Amino acid sequence: MVEVDITKHILVPKHTKLSDKEKKEVLESYNVTLDDLPRIRISDPAIKHLHPKVGDMIKVLRKSPTAGESVFYRGVIDV
Amino acid sequence: MEEENQPSKEEVQEVVKEEKKLEKIEPQEEYVYKQVKSLIFSVLSPKMIKKMASAKIVTPELYDREGYPVDGGLMDIRLGVIDPGLRCKTCGSKLKECVGHFGYIELARPIIHVNFVPVILKLLRSTCRECGRALVSKTKAEKVVDAVEGEEEEVAEKKKAHKSVSAAGIAKCPHCKARQQKVTLDKPTTFMEAERRISPIDIRARLEKIPDEDLSLFGLNSTSIRPEWEVLTVMPIPPVTMRPSITLESGERSEDDLTHKLGDIVRINQRLFENINAGAPEIIIEDLWDLLQYHITTFFDNSLPQLPPARHRSGQPLKTISERIKSKEGRIRHNLAGKRTNFSARTVISPDPMLELNDVGVPREIAMKLTIPERVNEWNTAFLKKFIQNGPEIYPGANYIIRPDGKKKKITDETKESALEELQPGYVVERHLMDGDVAIFNRQPSLHRMSMMCHRVRVLPGRTLRLNSAICNPYNADFDGDEMNLHIPQTEEARAEAEILMEVQTQLISPRYGLSVIGCVQDAISGNYILTKNLTVSRGEAIDLLMAVGITNFSRLPKKEMVTGKEVFSVVIPEDFSFKDEHATIEDGKLIEGVMDRNLLGEGSGLLLRTIHKKYGKDFSIDFLGKIFRLGIEVLFRKGFSTGISDTDLPENGKNEIKQSLDDAYEEVKGLIEMYQNNKLDSFPGKTLRETLELRILEVLNKARNKTGEIVSNTARQDSHTMIMAKSGARGNLLNLAQMAACVGQQAMRGKRIDNGFNQRTLSMFKKGDLSPVARGFIRNGFKTGLTPAEFFFGSMTGRDSLMDTALRTPKSGYLYRRLANAMQDLRAEYDGTIRDSSRKIVQFSYGEDGIDVSKSENGKINVKRIISNIV
Numbered sequence: 001m002v003e004v005d006i007t008k009h010i011l012v013p014k015h016t017k018l019s020d021k022e023k024k025e026v027l028e029s030y031n032v033t034l035d036d037l038p039r040i041r042i043s044d045p046a047i048k049h050l051h052p053k054v055g056d057m058i059k060v061l062r063k064s065p066t067a068g069e070s071v072f073y074r075g076v077i078d079v
Numbered sequence: 080m081e082e083e084n085q086p087s088k089e090e091v092q093e094v095v096k097e098e099k100k101l102e103k104i105e106p107q108e109e110y111v112y113k114q115v116k117s118l119i120f121s122v123l124s125p126k127m128i129k130k131m132a133s134a135k136i137v138t139p140e141l142y143d144r145e146g147y148p149v150d151g152g153l154m155d156i157r158l159g160v161i162d163p164g165l166r167c168k169t170c171g172s173k174l175k176e177c178v179g180h181f182g183y184i185e186l187a188r189p190i191i192h193v194n195f196v197p198v199i200l201k202l203l204r205s206t207c208r209e210c211g212r213a214l215v216s217k218t219k220a221e222k223v224v225d226a227v228e229g230e231e232e233e234v235a236e237k238k239k240a241h242k243s244v245s246a247a248g249i250a251k252c253p254h255c256k257a258r259q260q261k262v263t264l265d266k267p268t269t270f271m272e273a274e275r276r277i278s279p280i281d282i283r284a285r286l287e288k289i290p291d292e293d294l295s296l297f298g299l300n301s302t303s304i305r306p307e308w309e310v311l312t313v314m315p316i317p318p319v320t321m322r323p324s325i326t327l328e329s330g331e332r333s334e335d336d337l338t339h340k341l342g343d344i345v346r347i348n349q350r351l352f353e354n355i356n357a358g359a360p361e362i363i364i365e366d367l368w369d370l371l372q373y374h375i376t377t378f379f380d381n382s383l384p385q386l387p388p389a390r391h392r393s394g395q396p397l398k399t400i401s402e403r404i405k406s407k408e409g410r411i412r413h414n415l416a417g418k419r420t421n422f423s424a425r426t427v428i429s430p431d432p433m434l435e436l437n438d439v440g441v442p443r444e445i446a447m448k449l450t451i452p453e454r455v456n457e458w459n460t461a462f463l464k465k466f467i468q469n470g471p472e473i474y475p476g477a478n479y480i481i482r483p484d485g486k487k488k489k490i491t492d493e494t495k496e497s498a499l500e501e502l503q504p505g506y507v508v509e510r511h512l513m514d515g516d517v518a519i520f521n522r523q524p525s526l527h528r529m530s531m532m533c534h535r536v537r538v539l540p541g542r543t544l545r546l547n548s549a550i551c552n553p554y555n556a557d558f559d560g561d562e563m564n565l566h567i568p569q570t571e572e573a574r575a576e577a578e579i580l581m582e583v584q585t586q587l588i589s590p591r592y593g594l595s596v597i598g599c600v601q602d603a604i605s606g607n608y609i610l611t612k613n614l615t616v617s618r619g620e621a622i623d624l625l626m627a628v629g630i631t632n633f634s635r636l637p638k639k640e641m642v643t644g645k646e647v648f649s650v651v652i653p654e655d656f657s658f659k660d661e662h663a664t665i666e667d668g669k670l671i672e673g674v675m676d677r678n679l680l681g682e683g684s685g686l687l688l689r690t691i692h693k694k695y696g697k698d699f700s701i702d703f704l705g706k707i708f709r710l711g712i713e714v715l716f717r718k719g720f721s722t723g724i725s726d727t728d729l730p731e732n733g734k735n736e737i738k739q740s741l742d743d744a745y746e747e748v749k750g751l752i753e754m755y756q757n758n759k760l761d762s763f764p765g766k767t768l769r770e771t772l773e774l775r776i777l778e779v780l781n782k783a784r785n786k787t788g789e790i791v792s793n794t795a796r797q798d799s800h801t802m803i804m805a806k807s808g809a810r811g812n813l814l815n816l817a818q819m820a821a822c823v824g825q826q827a828m829r830g831k832r833i834d835n836g837f838n839q840r841t842l843s844m845f846k847k848g849d850l851s852p853v854a855r856g857f858i859r860n861g862f863k864t865g866l867t868p869a870e871f872f873f874g875s876m877t878g879r880d881s882l883m884d885t886a887l888r889t890p891k892s893g894y895l896y897r898r899l900a901n902a903m904q905d906l907r908a909e910y911d912g913t914i915r916d917s918s919r920k921i922v923q924f925s926y927g928e929d930g931i932d933v934s935k936s937e938n939g940k941i942n943v944k945r946i947i948s949n950i951v
Contacts, residue, residue: 030921031911032919036915036920037921038920038921038922064929066928066931067927067928067929067930070924070928070929071924072924
């Protein structure tokens with residue numbers, strides 16, 4: 001089977017890994033811990049290429065019908 | 080509890096001291112709070128039953144000769160208090176403070192608990208009768224344990240694993256090689272093994288033998304459950320507070336069903352004890368044992384199909400524990416999930432366009448039952464005395480007065496005088512509902528926040544609750560027998576909250592799409608349409624109209640002999656209001672161009688309403704809406720408005736045109752069918768020849784029908800009332816008109832022409848394989864000319880189909896919406912703009928991804944410019 005780079009697919013929003021400093025800033029700005037954020041599995045194909053670790057923060061930039069573009073942050077969890 | 084070693088005096092004192100110390104340092108600042116991590120459901124062990132009991136019950140007697148509860152009887156005062164004045168012997172508190180305490184009885188012989196019968200059966204079948212081990216090999220057992228222990232495993236998976244253990248049909252125990260026998264259940268509570276009965280004693284012995292390690296294979300948590308506890312040796316006696324006796328008018332006591340049942344149990348149990356001790360023959364003991372089993376079984380569940388239910392002397396079955404919990408009238412659905420409320424009313428609703436939009440008409444009968452508590456003070460004593468004077472029979476009166484000590488006194492003709500005399504500041508008078516009182520009005524299903532709104536009461540004659548028909552939309556109400564509920568807030572706080580948060584005008588703009596949910600409907604739209612289209616009235620008539628609407632200032636009405644409808648309408652519009660869109664132009668409070676129709680005034684559309692709301696606020700908009708609504712209706716009052724079949728009359732040339740266009744279409748279809756039969760038809764890509772034909776025919780027929788619609792709308796009388804309704808959007812559309820006047824059109828089922836029924840034909844009157852429009856459900860006639868029998872039949876087919884469809888779809892989508900609403904019910908928008916759930920976890924980083932409140936935006940944007948220009 002041909003291996004497809006799914007990150008290029010139009011339905012897959014852009015995922016980026018945040019640095020520790022950026023991560024801290026985001027958590028502080030919302031006054032939350034990583035557990036309070038939405039989650040993303042470490043095995044999620046969309047972040048495979050980022051080589052994430054558990055506890056990393058992923059920024060998801062997706063197109064939104066209401067706002068044009070919207071940002072979500074997700075905490076990487078096991079499994 | 081009693082057996083626990085009591086803390087010594089010193090210890091008690093020390094504890095008290097420490098408490099005092101704590102109080103001084105931190106005066107009620109620290110709260111201890113813990114998060115619930117897990118719940119364990121378990122079975123009470125005999126030891127636990129004895130430990131939590133505060134009395135041992137030994138006698139079925141209830142009261143002695145003086146009517147005092149017998150010690151060790153079922154109404155023992157150690158089990159709680161149900162009489163006012165008495166104190167509980169266990170906890171020392173009074174009636175209502177004491178929640179009651181359990182007792183227990185020692186059973187002479189073990190008894191099977193009915194509700195555990197399925198579990199016991201499973202255990203007996205899949206454990207060895209000799210060694211008690213589970214009847215699975217070691218390797219298989221390990222596999223199951225592995226499957227179960229995977230923590231995040233699906234529950235279904237676990238169940239599957241447990242199921243694999245229940246291995247009925249294994250002949251030999253894999254551990255001790257003992258031969259197994261088949262265990263069957265003789266319902267409800269008798270277990271048989273190879274035609275012989277296993278006594279509860281033996282069952283208990285077998286369950287005792289099952290080792291703790293094997294329990295997890297059956298889904299039992301060995302740390303909290305032992306299977307032998309499912310066979311009762313002691314039984315807990317529920318506290319008297321959950322089975323209170325009632326004193327009848329004759330002074331006789333009537334006991335609760337549970338007490339009756341428990342009396343039976345204790346009596347038989349005592350008899351069984353005596354017979355065993357006296358060494359009675361085995362048959363007698365067995366009989367008593369069975370009887371005890373029956374009583375205990377029915378104590379838990381009196382609606383088992385295999386058992387005759389235990390009955391009262393009157394023959395009506397006893398309501399025991401299971402019946403108290405189960406079903407619609409049970410504790411859960413009746414008392415926990417469903418509650419009833421005082422100060423509420425429910426009746427049929429009917430419309431009253433003369434009410435304000437935020438009024439609710441309340442029948443006088445209801446107004447005299449619902450009351451508002453009003454506290455007496457220096458200034459309102461005389462005012463409130465009038466209500467007492469009137470009493471409960473004359474409106475507006477009062478039903479009760481409440482003394483400062485909380486005693487409630489009913490006002491009757493006898494007590495009226497004394498009530499008037501003793502009334503002084505500090506008293507509360509519960510007076511009848513009056514005009515202007517605050518009420519919450521609701522119609523189920525309450526799917527939105529607009530399903531419960533706060534209204535002002537208007538007490539009216541009649542027996543229905545009334546509302547202005549303009550607010551039917553948010554409630555989704557109509558008047559075909561709908562009922563609605565009314566609630567009267569009883570405190571100042573509740574009233575304030577209702578007024579500020581729930582009043583109709585605060586709910587004007589929908590949070591779903593940002594437009595007014597309330598608008599003109601039906602006649603109000605037709606009326607305004609007629610008024611603003613091209614009506615001229617005399618000045619006198621115009622003033623008459625405006626007076627009826629509630630306008631008294633006519634300075635803005637042009638001083639002419641005849642005024643136009645537009646000028647009349649303009650009087651209602653604020654003087655400094657300007658508005659322009661594709662439908663209408665308003666300049667400085669004057670309607671220059673355009674006609675008022677559904678697009679401008681209707682609910683869920685109408686930028687005019689939103690613009691007014693944005694500029695002048697909620698109270699003005701609701702008043703404005705009420706005025707134009709009444710204006711519309713008032714115009715119709717004067718002009719008259721009705722429809723009839725003659726509205727669909729067409730001139731001769733129109734009729735001919737329609738006939739011509741339909742004939743042309745028939746001819747075209749005939750041509751298509753011929754081409755198909757001669758194989759000259761080119762198929763569309765991806766379609767078969769037959770499908771292509773169908774599509775082409777449908778296209779031709781639809782075009783023809785649309786054309787008839789056009790012809791109708793061009794040739795029918797433009798000033799007919801049906802036409803006015805269709806054009807203004809008040810009711811119906813041009814298609815409905817065309818269906819009446821000209822041609823109903825193609826009947827379709829599942830997107831296709833009707834094609835089934837008989838072999839290769841729809842009805843037996845057609846030839847086999849007839850593909851012509853007539854034979855496939857095209858209705859050429861209009862409703863006025865009348866349908867042919869075949870056409871009528873096709874119409875009924877699709878009619879029934881769509882009826883079925885709606886009947887099936889409504890509950891399904893309702894349930895879908897309910898699940899969505901329940902899943903989202905405790906999400907909320909925090910001050911930082913995030914949406915979080917009840918544990919403060921983030922769901923959305925910005926509300927709706929753009930952080931905009933729809934009801935305060937204009938098409939998804941906040942118009943900052945306008946806001947600034949409004950403020951500055």
